[in-house]
Structures are given as structure tokens and as C-alpha cells.
Amino acid sequence: xxxxxxxxxxxxxKEGQNVTxxxxxxxxxxxxxxxxxxxxxxxxxxxxxxxVNDFQKGDIAEGYSVSREKKESFPLTVTSAxxxxxxxxxxxxxxxxRTTDTQYFGPGTRLTVL
Amino acid sequence: xxxxxxxxxxxxxQEGENATMNCSYxxxxxxxxxxxxxxxRGLVHLILIRSNEREKHSGRLRVTLDTSKKSSxxxxxxxxxxxxxxxxxxxxxxxxxxxxxxKGTMLLVSP
Numbered sequence: 001x002x003x004x005x006x007x008x009x010x011x012x013x014k015e016g017q018n019v020t021x022x023x024x025x026x027x028x029x030x031x032x033x034x035x036x037x038x039x040x041x042x043x044x045x046x047x048x049x050x051x052v053n054d055f056q057k058g059d060i061a062e063g064y065s066v067s068r069e070k071k072e073s074f075p076l077t078v079t080s081a082x083x084x085x086x087x088x089x090x091x092x093x094x095x096x097x098r099t100t101d102t103q104y105f106g107p108g109t110r111l112t113v114l
Numbered sequence: 115x116x117x118x119x120x121x122x123x124x125x126x127x128q129e130g131e132n133a134t135m136n137c138s139y140x141x142x143x144x145x146x147x148x149x150x151x152x153x154x155r156g157l158v159h160l161i162l163i164r165s166n167e168r169e170k171h172s173g174r175l176r177v178t179l180d181t182s183k184k185s186s187x188x189x190x191x192x193x194x195x196x197x198x199x200x201x202x203x204x205x206x207x208x209x210x211x212x213x214x215x216x217k218g219t220m221l222l223v224s225p
Contacts, residue, residue, distance in 0.1 A: 040217070042118075043157075045212055048212055090157065092156075103204075103213065104159070105158070106156050107156045108155065108156050110154075
């Protein structure tokens with residue numbers, strides 16, 4: 001999992017609550033990403049950031065929000081507007097601002113809505 | 115729709131056998147990557163092959179790329195039980211500013 005940490009490993013949320021997933025990297029990577037993975041499925045891109053204070057929506061951004069105030073950190077907030085948030089969330093980072101370069105992944109956060 | 119599609123969806127073999135997984139994609143690419151995911155963990159990068167390369171090796175891994183057929187294959191030779199994981203291909207392509215991952219092939223290697 002390299003130098004990327006995600007916390008918590010498991011997260012339980014009641015319906016209607018916002019929750020924030022943490023992602024920190026010490027690889028000095030410029031680009032960071034958030035993916036969602038459902039059982040038996042591939043990764044779907046939620047948001048990505050190529051530089052501090054800038055980020056772009058991915059394929060499934062609705063119901064999610066992010067911030068990139070520091071190079072090392074890219075937290076993801078799952079809002080109450082996300083209708084089906086139960087999933088495995090993966091954070092990744094890559095060198096430079098080429099978002100098609102090799103990506104390094106964190107260990108993931110499993111979110112369950114009760 | 116997702117750019118890369120792996121085939122088969124699942125593969126079960128015995129230790130010592132070779133495992134071959136395929137990935138097909140739809141539009142032209144600059145490079146194609148293969149990643150591995152152990153159950154409940156993050157993905158780990160295995161190998162990257164560029165569009166002007168036809169074959170690449172890394173240890174027991176062999177990757178081929180056929181841009182005319184828009185397909186790639188990952189061969190794991192002399193499989194071990196520790197190779198049990200899901201394997202994903204990821205592509206970059208014109209019109210997409212980020213990598214696109216397929217749904218993966220789940221490989222089970224029995225002792």
C-alpha cells in the first residue's frame with residue numbers, strides 16, 4: 001500500500017449523516033484520486049485532484065465532495081445526498097499531473113450505511 | 115461504459131499451472147496497465163505496457179499488447195497460491211483524462 005494511508009478501515013453511518021474519509025500520502029505525489037468499488041465490480045472514479053486547491057469531478061461525483069488544501073491530504077465527504085453509499089472506497093496518488101501514470105493505492109475504507 | 119473489459123471473470127487453476135487473463139478496450143490508448151488486488155485491500159501496480167510495445171516481462175509475469183485488436187493479455191507462469199487475487203487492466207485513452215479500470219478477473223490458485 002506504499003505511503004498512502006486511509007482511515008478509518010471500517011466506517012458505519014446512519015442514513016442522513018455525512019461522513020468524511022481520510023486519505024494521506026507521503027510520496028510527494030501531485031495527483032490524488034478517489035474511487036468507489038462495489039462487490040464484483042471495477043473501480044469507478046469519484047473525484048481527482050492534480051494540484052493543491054484544484055479538483056475535478058469523476059464519473060460518479062454526485063453525493064460526494066472533496067477538498068485539497070494540502071498536497072498530502074485529499075479527504076472525501078460522503079453526503080446524505082448519496083443514495084447508496086455502502087461500498088469500498090479507495091484513495092490513490094500518482095506522480096506529477098499526468099493522471100494516466102501509474103497509481104499507488106491506499107488500503108481502502110469500507111463504508112456501511114445502517 | 116468502462117474502457118477495459120477483462121476475460122474471464124473468474125479463473126480457477128492448480129498451483130504450478132499458468133494463468134492467462136485478457137483485457138479488451140474500445141479506443142486508442144497511450145498505455146495499458148495491470149493491477150492486482152488481494153481481497154479487501156488496495157490495488158498494487160504490476161506492469162505498464164506502452165502502445166508501441168508488443169510484449170513485456172516482469173518476473174513470472176508476461177504482458178502482451180495487440181493494438182490492432184485492442185486487446186492485452188496477462189500471463190502468470192508457474193502460479194502459486196499467493197497469486198490468488200483479482201487482476202484489473204487500466205487504460206488511458208483519448209477523450210479520457212484519467213485511467214479507466216475494467217471489472218477484473220478473479221484468480222483462484224489451489225494448492
